[in-house]
Amino acid sequence: MLKLSCNPPETFELLEHKHFEGLNKIIGTGQRRGLYAVAAPITKLHSAIRNHSGRKRAFFEWLWGINGGRLRAILIGKPPLLKMIVDSFNQKFPELVFSEQDADGNVNFNALGNTVLDIFNYKRYRQSDMCLNYLSALGIRQATPCPYCNFDEIYLTEVNGDDYHYDEDEREAEANNYQQALLDLDHFFPKSRYPFLAISLYNLVPSCHNCNSNFKHTKEFALETHVHPYMTDFEDIFTFSLKTPYVDGQTYDTLEILYSNKAAYPDFPDNSIKDFRLISRYNTKRETLLDMLKALHMGIFENFDQIFTDQQQGDIKKLILRNAKIPFEHQEITKFQIGKLKRDIYLEFFQRKSNLA
Template sequence: MDKIYLNEEVISKHYSYCLGNDKNKKKCCYFDLENEKKTYLTSNPLIYRLLANIQDNFEDIIKGKPQHLVLIYNKFLDLFNEITQELSAEEKEETRTKINEVLKNVFIGSYERFSSRLPGKSNLWGAYNFCANLNTNICPYCNSQFIITYIGKNGKTRPTIDHFFSKERFPLFAVSIFNLIPSCKICNSDFKGTEEMNLNEHIHPYIESFNELAIFKRKLSENSGIIDYYSVLVGKGEDFDIIVEDRMGSTVEQKNKVKNTKKVFNTEEIYHYHKKYVQELIIKSIIYTEAYKQNLLYSYERLFANEEQIIQLLMPKDINNHILSKITIDILEEEFLKKKNIFE
């Protein structure tokens, strides 16, 4: 739920793979694109011109940030409309179908090779190496599922890869690195599926941080009848719901993104099943009084250099590598650290 950062080394390796510089010359995206372009040189000049344009923008397509990908797509549409304006409606649709078919063959075909490619002894670039180099072991969409990458003698696993811009609708971006988002199966396949997302209405993990735009809170249940407020307050009662709210100062656009993103991934509904965890958090925070923290510092001075390290036991800062850390930080900060402890 925090922003994911792609370093230049990862971007460079991915681009090199797509160019065919990674022991992959005849099975790479650029090679396939070049072959398709040659095929249409004389048979279909319109398709040839479109593919030539894609080739000219190949580096930006592979390495471009999400906002730039939108610009590339819009310019490509403008070019398509320009060169097909004199065609009949039927001919224009045939050209559209054909270019879409070619893009799927080139870019989705390349992604399928990328997604199944194992590093091997030569440490080859592919989905496994890509995911392993991101320093993100928790799903950025939900923060409630591990997405580790592991290859061993008896098995292997890696995160699923979500295409923020659907590869079926936007095959041109099937291997664009900023369109490849490591995620858990639940978020990617079970919830998002074929749902269309866009930069104006949803949070993109490479651009924005759900953590910075939204906050988890507890809200007393409205349909619980008589509520034992004290039990809820001290973490004993379950008469509360876990909700996601916008942070103070959010713009209308940011609020809309939070609303739409949590709807796609059923965030509030899923976190309903973490109520027990929240109750345990609250009890722990009550136990960790100032006196108790000072006692820990005194008793375990070799383990803790300062009080901040003790707080880290409850509230880890690295959200992308600690499961449920987002709700942990939000609940503890909102209900206890920003308020006077009523038990002291």
């Protein structure tokens, strides 16, 4: 629920262009100049239109749209536009089903679903340099907190090519140092139901395995019910706090974490918090929070405001926060595990100090 952003000089507009052009590479020389690659979604979609009839042909023609406009929207449209596409599909083709789920929860695609997945080939994209470059542009590095939970960490790391084993269906390393993404790419709108969104730029959310596979899995997410990391910052919607304020020297068997909506989003549902089990996961960090509060209590002692100047107070607070790995600025939340939780609690701590003074 941390809002994803680009590392300058990249912009989302530039990344959209790279995504569309990278998927639909133009090849050929001479008289064949201007043809799209065989694996390009444009090429495969036109092939599907030619090879189907009836309602299925109508569906593939719908994916293309007017002069390819809907295909472009599918690949690089922002979340509200993807929602409009989903709503349009549900209205126009309610009878089309692409997969079914077995008793063990495994998703099995039917013939139509596999055709759509061949057009919007997630496996090929996931193994491409284009995917790695995009993750890098989002600022994914080693030990980056998951945007969904801000709890577990995801990694974009260097692997020594000499030590790495490549399966037959994986591409070979082009250099000794090979970049690898140790993370999941969640489909906000589920791939099992909407396989035509399998490689849509804004439907791919880099996330930890727990959030993607253990908690979200095949749950239906919607913009009205869940925070979308490309649209909304969790920081703007919810505030975390402790049910019982910290008192130095008191024994705490549990730290009960509460959350409340901010005034700008009074009616936003808490489905994201519930579905990702944030409160129970955060409560496993009780000792970390207690150590943080003890450090704050020791650093911000009685008469602190009277002893130090405003500049000195700011410098001391920054030092204390850095040592406790607490984000000092809002934009630093994405750099620290449970950064949002820590920052809210430390702000609550200082507010309480001010009220008691």
